Amino acid sequence: MTTLKLNAASGNTRDVLAANLKLAIAASVFGQGEVTWDSPQPVLATLNKGDEAVELIEPNAIVKYLGNDFSTTAAITFEESAVYKALKTNQTINIDIPFTKAEPTVEQIIFFAGVYALNQEIQHPWINEFASLDSVKSAVADAKKNTKLARVISAVRDGAVKVKSGHTVRKVEGPIVPKEGEANVLITSALPYVNNVPHLGNIVGSVLSADIYARYSKNRNVNTLFICGTDEYGTATETKALEEKTTPQELCNKYHIIHKQVYDWFDINFDYFGRTTTPLQTEIAQDIFMKLHQNGFLEEKTTEQLYCEVHKSFLADRFVEGTCPNCFYDDARGDQCDKCGLLLDPLQLINPRCKLDGSTPKVRESTHIYLKLNELEAPLKEWVDKASEEGNWSKNSRTITDSWIKKGLEPRCITRDLKWGTPVPLEGYEDKVLYVWFDATIGYVSITANYGEKNGDVEAWKKWWRNPENVNLYQFMGKDNVPFHTVVFPASEIGTNDPWTKLHHLSTTEYLQYEGGKFSKSRGVGVFGNNAEETGVSASVWRYYLASVRPESSDSQFSWKEFVTKNNSELLNNLGNFVNRIVSFANAKYAGVVPKFDVKNIPNYKEFNDDVNGLLKQYIDTMDAVKLRQGLELAMALSARGNQFLQDNKLDNAHFNNEPDKTDAVVAVGLNLVYLVSAVISPFMPGTTHQIEEMLNAPALSIPDKFETVLEPGHNIGERKYLFTRIDEKMIDKWRSDYGGQQN
Numbered sequence: 001m002t003t004l005k006l007n008a009a010s011g012n013t014r015d016v017l018a019a020n021l022k023l024a025i026a027a028s029v030f031g032q033g034e035v036t037w038d039s040p041q042p043v044l045a046t047l048n049k050g051d052e053a054v055e056l057i058e059p060n061a062i063v064k065y066l067g068n069d070f071s072t073t074a075a076i077t078f079e080e081s082a083v084y085k086a087l088k089t090n091q092t093i094n095i096d097i098p099f100t101k102a103e104p105t106v107e108q109i110i111f112f113a114g115v116y117a118l119n120q121e122i123q124h125p126w127i128n129e130f131a132s133l134d135s136v137k138s139a140v141a142d143a144k145k146n147t148k149l150a151r152v153i154s155a156v157r158d159g160a161v162k163v164k165s166g167h168t169v170r171k172v173e174g175p176i177v178p179k180e181g182e183a184n185v186l187i188t189s190a191l192p193y194v195n196n197v198p199h200l201g202n203i204v205g206s207v208l209s210a211d212i213y214a215r216y217s218k219n220r221n222v223n224t225l226f227i228c229g230t231d232e233y234g235t236a237t238e239t240k241a242l243e244e245k246t247t248p249q250e251l252c253n254k255y256h257i258i259h260k261q262v263y264d265w266f267d268i269n270f271d272y273f274g275r276t277t278t279p280l281q282t283e284i285a286q287d288i289f290m291k292l293h294q295n296g297f298l299e300e301k302t303t304e305q306l307y308c309e310v311h312k313s314f315l316a317d318r319f320v321e322g323t324c325p326n327c328f329y330d331d332a333r334g335d336q337c338d339k340c341g342l343l344l345d346p347l348q349l350i351n352p353r354c355k356l357d358g359s360t361p362k363v364r365e366s367t368h369i370y371l372k373l374n375e376l377e378a379p380l381k382e383w384v385d386k387a388s389e390e391g392n393w394s395k396n397s398r399t400i401t402d403s404w405i406k407k408g409l410e411p412r413c414i415t416r417d418l419k420w421g422t423p424v425p426l427e428g429y430e431d432k433v434l435y436v437w438f439d440a441t442i443g444y445v446s447i448t449a450n451y452g453e454k455n456g457d458v459e460a461w462k463k464w465w466r467n468p469e470n471v472n473l474y475q476f477m478g479k480d481n482v483p484f485h486t487v488v489f490p491a492s493e494i495g496t497n498d499p500w501t502k503l504h505h506l507s508t509t510e511y512l513q514y515e516g517g518k519f520s521k522s523r524g525v526g527v528f529g530n531n532a533e534e535t536g537v538s539a540s541v542w543r544y545y546l547a548s549v550r551p552e553s554s555d556s557q558f559s560w561k562e563f564v565t566k567n568n569s570e571l572l573n574n575l576g577n578f579v580n581r582i583v584s585f586a587n588a589k590y591a592g593v594v595p596k597f598d599v600k601n602i603p604n605y606k607e608f609n610d611d612v613n614g615l616l617k618q619y620i621d622t623m624d625a626v627k628l629r630q631g632l633e634l635a636m637a638l639s640a641r642g643n644q645f646l647q648d649n650k651l652d653n654a655h656f657n658n659e660p661d662k663t664d665a666v667v668a669v670g671l672n673l674v675y676l677v678s679a680v681i682s683p684f685m686p687g688t689t690h691q692i693e694e695m696l697n698a699p700a701l702s703i704p705d706k707f708e709t710v711l712e713p714g715h716n717i718g719e720r721k722y723l724f725t726r727i728d729e730k731m732i733d734k735w736r737s738d739y740g741g742q743q744n
Contacts, residue, residue: 014117015087017143019059019591021113024139026063029104058589060110061660067106072657074098075111080653083114084588102129104136116140161697162594162715167708169219169700175455176225176271178463178470185224186464186501187214188444190477191231191276194255195240198262199519199528200558201512202478204546209507209628210476211268212547215683216623216631219703225464229274229447230256233421234436235318239355241420248420252277262529267539267686272454274447276439280458281446285439286425289414291496293426297372299411306334306346306361308354314366314417315346315354322349335437341480366417369424371438373409376491381405383490383502391472391505392625393486395553396479400508401486412488414438441489465501472504474626479508507626510551514558515736527558527739535735537727540685541567547684550629560732567727570636575677575688576724578642581651582670583695583720589656590667596713597665602649605669611641612673612707619680620703628683635680642673671696671717672709679703688723695721 060080064070075098086093095115099108112130115122131140178184189210192198198207207228214226232252241251256275263273292298306315320334325348329339334346346352347363354361373380384405388398414435415424421433433439445465452460464471475485486506493500513519519526532542545563548570549556586592599605619634649655649666656663678692679701693700697718698711711717 018117020143022059024143026066028139029135030066069106079114162712164710167710170221184471187226187474189228194230195236197528205478205509212683231440232277235316238420272451274450276443280449284446285422285442297495302367304363305366307364310357310359316416319355320346322352368413368415370411371414377409393506397506397508400482437484468501471501474505510555540687547632564727572724575639592717594715595664597668601661601665
């Protein structure tokens, strides 16, 4: 036996040559009939033996069929594994030539074709002798020309796609507007303030959650519009601008770009991402204000307010800090306590101080406009009772809303002594602006109007926002934003007497804590939007982790250890392994072509199919109910069922050789299950879904009601790609150190 160290020759068609050599030599040697093909149809060969016609795909199987020898020797096994891998990767391998005499047997044909295609310049007595055989010479020449034979991979390169129609995601042409006779969904995410970089808690509580549901809705081919934008008016902006020694507008311009960059990296797919500092915001907010005024739902009150004698100005709520009267947190703001969530009036704070200079403010009188929520309470309560039930609001949003209404609603001030904001359209209020929490929720409407204006129809917003019979509004936010969306904003809508599209479903989250503490930009504690990209971990992995710990019913914790574990165990070992295993096998054994199959050849197929459809139904019901965290768990359960399916049916070389009908069916069904998994994970990991679609050479699959084999026999898949990479556990301590800051 001679051992050769063989360097693979350059070129990317050696595997095609190997297949052509096998077919050409076998057809010539055995003379068993004509080998034909129908390119680009991905049937490798139709073999005719008298009246018998057999279609086969895998080249070794064809050689065995023509030679009537179905044994698998050590030489063939070596060619199938080591030689084939070298053909695909240009690697150097050691090859033992097990033959001394050249004979055109099935074993020698298969071995010769692989080794010869690996490097045609190889010099060895057996190689030279085999290539000189009369029955081999002309076949080698034909194979090199690639004129007489075709390999399935040729069809792959031609891009043969066979996907059942009516199963893909509908492409949207032009601006998105409500459609008659269809379900129409309008989705908004809480508008993020532009005074800082959003941290992971901000992201998962609003824009990411909204994006997941919007992607799900669109994947189900529901007509859906997803809008968001930066909240740019108010005290917070003015305060931050003073800190950064810039103007409020310059600050907004800066952070609007930062926010958009962060959301782009996280694959947040807004249909339009706008801002509230626009002329249309002023126009629509003032229109709502004046209709409330004309309908008698506004009143003027002179009240006591804190005044700073140092910089001689009334202090809007966020310019005041102090101790919360409820939980005694010593860093509460004048409008809300971040610790207990209580909404406050600055005068309620214990030991109040001016945020700008730390001085103790004095109490003075100031005149403002109040929204008479007390007079709107009855119709608001009637709407809340109906909408929260029909729309299945999240539990925490119902609890918060009910607590407000049960206390009895009181008139609420909706103007502020500020310069940065929407001007109050009343004489005598030239130095005041609309309160940001009255104004900001109207931002959803004005941003939709700006989307319409961008597309040439400035009135298009009314088709969404004044169309309650045909549009369902879904809103996503942290729990601290709830009262403004379930009380103040809908009460304002009711008070205008216009036919507003009001909230259908409200999805709210609790707080995401960081490693046992709170996120704090000033102390360097926690991961903020730009930090996630710095880690080098893909956006899909970040989205997966955040969705998996989404604080839906109680606070949850961000943990670096858990983050790494979920990547290495759940993504890599479950989803990554399932996709990699079936795609690799299909490429290696079927040249990347979905074989003809019959599910009757799979034992217990009905049980498998029932399992898949049961999980799929649970997934759809859960996602329809906007239980996103559970939806992700069910999506991964489908992937795990795929791994079990491959394991149960022993997808390996032995079964490929000995049970071809069963293996054909397992491969075809397995690839189709990968396709289904790509669809159900698409709301959570769109980047990963896109990678799988490229591997499958298939368009985006719409999430179906039942599992079907949508990739048909003859469909050509692409090359395997690794979806995830293992994260070294040493990174846990590094990242914990980098983003731990000074925990207080």
